[in-house]
Every structure is written in structure tokens, then in C-alpha cells.
Amino acid sequence: MFKHVEGKGLSGRHSAGRISTMVAGIAVSAAIGLGTMIAAPAQAEEGLIRCAYPYWFGFAPVPVASAMGYFEEEGLEVTTVFDNDRANVYPGLEIGDLDCTMRTIGEHMSRPLTADSNFVVIGLIDISVGADGVVAAPDVNDVTDLIGRTFAGEINHPGTLMTAHALREAGHSFSDLNVRLINTDDSQAVFEDEDVAAVATWEPMMSEIVDNTSREGSKILLSSADFDGLITDVVIVNKEDYEADREKYAAFMRGIYRAVDLYNNDPEKFLEVAAPAYEVTPEQMKIDIEGVYYTSYEDAVEYFGTGGQPAKLEEVINALNDIQVELDLMDEPIAMEAMSDPSLTDGLFDGKTR
Numbered sequence: 001m002f003k004h005v006e007g008k009g010l011s012g013r014h015s016a017g018r019i020s021t022m023v024a025g026i027a028v029s030a031a032i033g034l035g036t037m038i039a040a041p042a043q044a045e046e047g048l049i050r051c052a053y054p055y056w057f058g059f060a061p062v063p064v065a066s067a068m069g070y071f072e073e074e075g076l077e078v079t080t081v082f083d084n085d086r087a088n089v090y091p092g093l094e095i096g097d098l099d100c101t102m103r104t105i106g107e108h109m110s111r112p113l114t115a116d117s118n119f120v121v122i123g124l125i126d127i128s129v130g131a132d133g134v135v136a137a138p139d140v141n142d143v144t145d146l147i148g149r150t151f152a153g154e155i156n157h158p159g160t161l162m163t164a165h166a167l168r169e170a171g172h173s174f175s176d177l178n179v180r181l182i183n184t185d186d187s188q189a190v191f192e193d194e195d196v197a198a199v200a201t202w203e204p205m206m207s208e209i210v211d212n213t214s215r216e217g218s219k220i221l222l223s224s225a226d227f228d229g230l231i232t233d234v235v236i237v238n239k240e241d242y243e244a245d246r247e248k249y250a251a252f253m254r255g256i257y258r259a260v261d262l263y264n265n266d267p268e269k270f271l272e273v274a275a276p277a278y279e280v281t282p283e284q285m286k287i288d289i290e291g292v293y294y295t296s297y298e299d300a301v302e303y304f305g306t307g308g309q310p311a312k313l314e315e316v317i318n319a320l321n322d323i324q325v326e327l328d329l330m331d332e333p334i335a336m337e338a339m340s341d342p343s344l345t346d347g348l349f350d351g352k353t354r
Contacts, residue, residue, distance in 0.1 A: 046245065048077045049237075049252055051100040052092070054084040055278065057285060058126035058233050058292045059102050061259035063277035064270055070258045073353065074251035093238055094118050100237045100252070104128075105313070106161050106320045108236055109339070110329040120239040121340035123253040124295040124303055124313075125260075128224035128231035131291030132158035135191060135209045136198040138217030144170050149197035152180040152190050156329055158231045159200025162222045164323045165230065174326060191215070203291050224291070229316055232295075232303070234340075242341070250344055254352060257297040261354065264296065297348065304342035311336065 053059050062080060065071055071078050083089055086107070092098040094117065102125055113119065134153075140146060143166040153160045164174040182190050187201040188209050198221060201209065210218055224231045235253065242249050263270040271282035278285065295303070305311025314336040321333035 047075055047248065048079070049099045049248065050097075051078060051080045051102070052083040052089045052098055053080070053100075053102040055082040056233075057274075057278065057289050058128070058131075058294070060270075060274040060277070060285075060289075061125060061256045061263070061294060062102075064259040064262065064273045065255035067273045067277075068259065068262065070255035071251070074255060076248065076251045076255065078252065078255075090119075093236070096238050096241060098238070099241055100235060102233055102235055104158065105232050105234050105316060106158070106230075106324065107156055108234065109317070109320055109324060109334060110156055111331065113330075113334065113339070115334050115338040117339075118239045119236050119339070120242055121234045121236050122242065122249055122344050123235040123256065124232060124300045125235055125256060126233045126295055127229055127293045127299075128158060128233075129291055129293045130203070130223050130225040132162070132200075132202045132231055133206050133223040133225075134159040134163055134198050134200050134221045135187075135206055135213075135218060136221035137194075137196070137215055138219075140197050140221060143167055143221065144172060146197050147172060147176045149178060150180055150195050151177040151198050151200075152182045152187065152196050153200025154184055155179075155181060155327060157184060157200040158202070158224060159222065160327070161320065161323055162224065162227055162230065163198070163200065164327060165227070165319060166222060168322065168326075174323075188212075191218070204288070229303070229312060230319065232313070232316060246344065250348060253300075253344065254348060254354070257300070257348070258354060260294045260296050263294050297345075297354075300345045300348075304340070304345045306342055306346040311342065313340065313342075 051062065053062075062078065066078055089098065089101050090112070093101055105121070108119075108121070136146070143163060146163070151163065167174055167176065180190070180196065182199075184201055184205075187199045188205055190196055191199045191209050191213060192215070194215070199209070206220060210220060235256070237249055259270070268282070271285050275282040275285045280288075301307065302309070303311065303313040305314065317336045317339075321330070324330040325333060
């Protein structure tokens with residue numbers, strides 16, 4: 001069973017990237033240097049990957065791989081646009097007008113995904129290690145203190161999933177709470193309501209609430225730093241095109257993992273290249289990614305279980321299946337093998353530049 005692990009990961013102020021500063025619509029050109037998304041439906045092309053994903057610093061390895069020429073070295077062209085709206089992105093991905101997106105595995109698993117959807121998870125890109133969490137009132141010291149009280153958040157927010165998971169581990173249900181559905185951007189104002197015992201949010205708003213609320217003694221009750229991979233972002237692609245041209249997507253993942261290598265070996269260079277894509281300074285981005293862990297190729301091997309070892313991603317998916325069925329975000333559990341292909345990770349760099 002997936003366990004809630006106390007005290008792991010980082011703390012502090014993290015990325016504002018999930019806040020709604022998105023470009024609306026997959027047909028809109030990205031005006032910040034990430035590339036141009038074509039406006040009309042098009043068939044998949046050899047050597048071309050069209051990707052739409054949220055404005056989130058966790059996905060920075062993609063623009064870095066482009067800027068560093070890693071994709072070009074593989075003979076690959078990658079065009080991208082920011083779009084956080086699944087209602088825009090997933091229909092295009094399903095029919096092949098888009099080739100890829102990136103999301104938390106939990107968000108991806110949510111309805112309308114089914115075991116036979118035309119999507120496949122082929123890689124990892126980052127793990128939240130403090131960027132998401134729950135702020136609680138002064139008298140809330142344990143998740144069980146929320147029972148019978150008001151919890152505010154979006155139903156598919158990472159903080160909501162953490163709360164549901166922690167309650168399950170304590171022998172309770174998320175239905176034991178009074179839930180107030182809100183927009184996460186409003187969480188700071190919502191928390192000023194004395195009737196709200198806790199709110200699901202993300203950084204930097206999470207720390208700002210604790211620092212500035214009139215409710216002295218409020219604290220971060222749950223953080224993704226404590227949940228050992230539960231909030232993992234994955235790379236999702238059109239399954240039909242992937243099966244027709246696996247090497248194109250292998251090249252895409254090599255570029256991403258090489259960008260992660262750059263971050264691990266020379267973080268200042270990574271930030272210098274990544275920051276302009278998000279229209280922020282490297283100094284600001286450095287602060288905001290403290291709650292982000294970029295996943296290396298070795299992490300992908302561990303999570304996908306290649307080489308015969310247990311797949312850590314399967315542990316995460318099984319935990320999320322339980323939580324999301326309870327939250328009515330899924331009709332039924334979906335097995336890891338139905339939604340992902342670990343085989344691409346096995347020997348990904350064999351005979352290739354890293």
C-alpha cells in the first residue's frame with residue numbers, strides 16, 4: 001500500500017506556475033518563446049510532436065531541451081503551447097490533433113479516462129515535494145481534526161487528494177468532511193472565513209496564507225513533501241501515434257531527461273535557459289521550484305519498474321484509484337498496464353547521447 005511518509009522532501013516557497021496564467025485554447029500561438037501550435041487539425045507527422053500543457057515550472061525541461069538543441073539533435077521538432085484546460089487539450093489529444101500533454105497522474109486518471117482511451121503514459125517529468133498542500137486553522141493539528149468541519153478546495157486538487165488519502169489511512173472517509181468547492185486562486189480569501197477549517201492550495205499561496213492570515217497559529221497541515229511521489233507529473237501521448245512511431249517519442253523523452261541532467265549538473269544554466277520561456281527571472285524561478293523535484297532517467301526506471309524491479313508508479317496509481325473512486329472522479333479503478341507503457345524506458349539511452 002502507498003504510505004504517507006512524514007518529513008520527506010523540501011519546504012519553503014514554491015512555484016506559482018499552477019495559478020491560472022494560461023494561454024486559452026490549443027489553437028492560440030504561444031507568445032513566450034515556447035513555439036507555435038498549429039491552429040487547424042492535422043495528421044501526425046514524422047519527427048514532429050505537438051504538445052499542450054499547463055503553465056507550470058515543473059514542465060520546464062521541455063523548453064530547456066528545445067533551447068539546448070537536444071530535440072534537434074534527435075531530428076525532432078517540438079511545438080508547444082500553455083493550456084491548462086483538459087476540456088481543450090484532451091479531445092485534441094484523443095483524436096490526434098495534439099500529440100502530448102503533461103499532468104499529474106491523478107488528474108490524468110480522472111474521468112473521462114477509461115482503460116481503452118487513446119492515451120498512454122510514457123514518462124515522468126517532475127514530482128511535487130512541497131509545492132502543493134493544505135493550510136489548516138490553529139486548532140487543527142491532525143487530519144482527523146477536520147472530521148465534521150468545512151474543508152475548502154477543488155475536488156481534484158492535489159491537496160484534496162492528500163487529505164482523502166490521509167483520512168483513509170486513519171480509518172476515515174473524505175465524506176466525513178463538509179466540503180466547500182472553490183477556485184484555488186481564491187483560497188487565501190476563503191481561508192479568512194472562520195468556518196473554514198482547512199483549504200487546499202499551492203505555493204506560493206500556501207506560505208502566503210500562513211504568513212498573512214488573521215487567524216494566528218494557522219499552519220501547513222499537509223504538504224506534498226510528505227507523500228513520497230503521490231503528486232507525480234507524467235508525460236501523456238496519443239497512443240495510436242506512439243504505437244506507430246515509438247522512436248519519435250523515445251527521442252522526446254531522451255531530450256527531457258537530458259534537460260533534467262542539466263538541472264542536476266548545472267542548475268544555474270538550466271534556470272538561465274528556462275526562465276525566459278515563462279517570462280520570469282532565473283532568480284524568481286530558483287525560489288519557485290524549491291518544491292519541485294525533476295525526475296531523472298534513473299527515477300523513471302524506478303517508477304516504471306524496468307529491469308524487473310517493482311514499479312513505484314503502480315503503487316501510486318493503486319493509491320489514487322482508491323482515492324479517486326471515493327471522490328467520484330473515476331467510475332472504476334484503472335490498472336497501470338492499461339494506462340502506461342513502461343517498456344519505452346528500458347534501455348532508452350542505449351547507443352544514444354546522454
